[in-house]
Amino acid sequence: MSAILSSFAVSTIKDTIVALSTPPGRSGIGVVRLSGTRALEISQLLVRDEVFALEPNHATLKKLYDPATGKVLDHALLTYFKSPHSFTGEDVVEFSCHGSPVLLRYLIDIILSFDSRLAGPGEFTLRALRNGRLNLSQAEAIRDLINAQTKAAAQQATRQLGGELSALLQPIKDGLLNTIVPLESSLEFVEDDLPEVSIKEISATLFSLINRIEEIASTFQTGRLLREGLKATLVGRPNVGKSSVFNKLIASDRAIITDIPGTTRDSLSEMLTIEGVAILLTDTAGLRVSADVIENLGVERTKRAIADADLIILVIDGSQPLMPEDIDIFKDISSGPHLIAVNKNDLEGFRLDALALRENKYNEARAIVSISAKSGAGFDDLRSAIMKPFNVWDASDNGLFITNARHFDLLQRTQLALRSSADLLEARASEELVLVGLYDALRFLGEITGETTTDDILSQIFATFCIGK
Ligand SMILES: Nc1nc2c(ncn2[C@@H]2O[C@H](COP(=O)(O)OP(=O)(O)OP(=O)(O)O)[C@@H](O)[C@H]2O)c(=O)[nH]1
Numbered sequence: 053m054s055a056i057l058s059s060f061a062v063s064t065i066k067d068t069i070v071a072l073s074t075p076p077g078r079s080g081i082g083v084v085r086l087s088g089t090r091a092l093e094i095s096q097l098l099v100r101d102e103v104f105a106l107e108p109n110h111a112t113l114k115k116l117y118d119p120a121t122g123k124v125l126d127h128a129l130l131t132y133f134k135s136p137h138s139f140t141g142e143d144v145v146e147f148s149c150h151g152s153p154v155l156l157r158y159l160i161d162i163i164l165s166f167d168s169r170l171a172g173p174g175e176f177t178l179r180a181l182r183n184g185r186l187n188l189s190q191a192e193a194i195r196d197l198i199n200a201q202t203k204a205a206a207q208q209a210t211r212q213l214g215g216e217l218s219a220l221l222q223p224i225k226d227g228l229l230n231t232i233v234p235l236e237s238s239l240e241f242v243e244d245d246l247p248e249v250s251i252k253e254i255s256a257t258l259f260s261l262i263n264r265i266e267e268i269a270s271t272f273q274t275g276r277l278l279r280e281g282l283k284a285t286l287v288g289r290p291n292v293g294k295s296s297v298f299n300k301l302i303a304s305d306r307a308i309i310t311d312i313p314g315t316t317r318d319s320l321s322e323m324l325t326i327e328g329v330a331i332l333l334t335d336t337a338g339l340r341v342s343a344d345v346i347e348n349l350g351v352e353r354t355k356r357a358i359a360d361a362d363l364i365i366l367v368i369d370g371s372q373p374l375m376p377e378d379i380d381i382f383k384d385i386s387s388g389p390h391l392i393a394v395n396k397n398d399l400e401g402f403r404l405d406a407l408a409l410r411e412n413k414y415n416e417a418r419a420i421v422s423i424s425a426k427s428g429a430g431f432d433d434l435r436s437a438i439m440k441p442f443n444v445w446d447a448s449d450n451g452l453f454i455t456n457a458r459h460f461d462l463l464q465r466t467q468l469a470l471r472s473s474a475d476l477l478e479a480r481a482s483e484e485l486v487l488v489g490l491y492d493a494l495r496f497l498g499e500i501t502g503e504t505t506t507d508d509i510l511s512q513i514f515a516t517f518c519i520g521k
């Protein structure tokens with residue numbers, strides 16, 4: 053482990069920490085977790101039995117006492133994990149109590165009175181990291197697993213927790229070392245310039261490493277979606293059926309629908325899941341120039357929702373000819389990811405006039421789907437079209453994706469550093485200069501898994517964890 057990492061951990065090395073590891077509130081069971089050198093001793097005080105020895109990895113039913121009054125607090129199941137074979141690598145005792153918030157608070161207060169302190173966010177995981185039980189990308193995966201909003205996101209986090217990201221990066225680090233070694237040794241023996249064949253070999257290795265990193269980094273677009281979800285916004289002129297499409301997609305009568313244009317006044321958002329990706333769908337006020345103050349405020353909100361969206365779904369009423377307003381709205385949104393849903397295909401006279409948007413002058417139009425919010429026709433196509441620009445087709449059982457912006461950023465920086473080294477090598481610059489980029493690249497890769505992560509970054513990362521984990 054790096055010196056940087058262990059110096060960050062020094063402040064937390066000795067004390068015993070405690071926290072509620074289950075969510076606050078009433079529940080069947082509430083788990084209080086205790087980690088550190090005094091964990092076992094404190095447990096003995098609570099069960100009022102000095103000779104009581106918990107057997108590691110076994111659950112034991114015990115009465116817990118309030119040492120001040122001698123009264124029984126609860127009957128709890130105690131599980132002891134002996135250092136180093138525990139989550140944190142320290143002695144850990146978990147108390148599975150009845151899930152009463154009052155009782156759990158009471159128990160934690162008693163434990164705190166025995167020379168322990170409340171754990172900070174993610175501090176159990178931080179200790180696990182410090183004790184080499186897992187690396188930084190695995191620690192982040194635990195947080196992501198807990199926060200996962202969909203099955204696909206949970207699966208990605210589990211894979212990262214299993215060490216797949218580190219395994220993916222290891223060959224790149226090895227490759228880098230293979231280029232560093234000949235450069236370093238030629239530095240040492242100043243008289244020997246690197247032979248041309250070696251330069252060519254190193255350069256080829258560098259380019260293959262750059263390509264590999266690019267390949268891994270390119271999964272971020274999908275990975276980010278898996279982790280954070282996608283914001284899709286329904287827009288269109290009044291009465292085309294945006295709210296009807298919204299209700300159909302979320303399978304609930306959430307939005308008010310009437311045949312009066314201007315029904316929706318305020319933006320409305322709901323979550324749904326398509327192909328394992330969480331979608332935050334927003335219904336908006338129909339876009340038109342209106343004399344109504346409230347409606348105009350709604351239109352302002354629609355514009356903000358458009359700016360904020362990853363994908364715009366333009367709804368058009370296919371039972372009417374394409375209107376100038378439809379085209380205006382289309383022009384406003386067509387520079388970003390969008391699709392066109394031509395609604396009301398159950399009606400007589402329905403036409404895919406919107407095709408004109410694609411076939412004639414406005415050829416940026418992406419997918420056009422014919423739907424009916426009334427009959428539900430075309431909704432499978434609509435769902436596929438929503439996911440299409442984001443290439444999430446078989447995200448759930450494909451390879452590992454980069455889901456974390458921090459990792460993506462470090463991969464980009466690795467790539468830039470390698471490119472600058474490759475350019476310098478090409479220009480036959482001195483080995484010293486070429487090496488700078490290679491060492492930078494190695495350090496950036498190390499920051500992903502935590503070998504070279506600084507204190508500041510570590511505290512920033514762990515601040516995003518929940519207490520008790
Ligand atoms: N026949 C038919 N009618 C539809 C369909 N979708 C919506 N409608 C009707 O069209 C009218 C307007 O629907 P809304 O969903 O309120 O339209 P909107 O775009 O949200 O309208 P605003 O909120 O006013 O902008 C209602 O009378 C709906 O019942 C459809 O697929 N087929």
Ligand SMILES: [Mg+2]
Binds near residue numbers: 295307308316336337
């Ligand atoms: Mg509406």
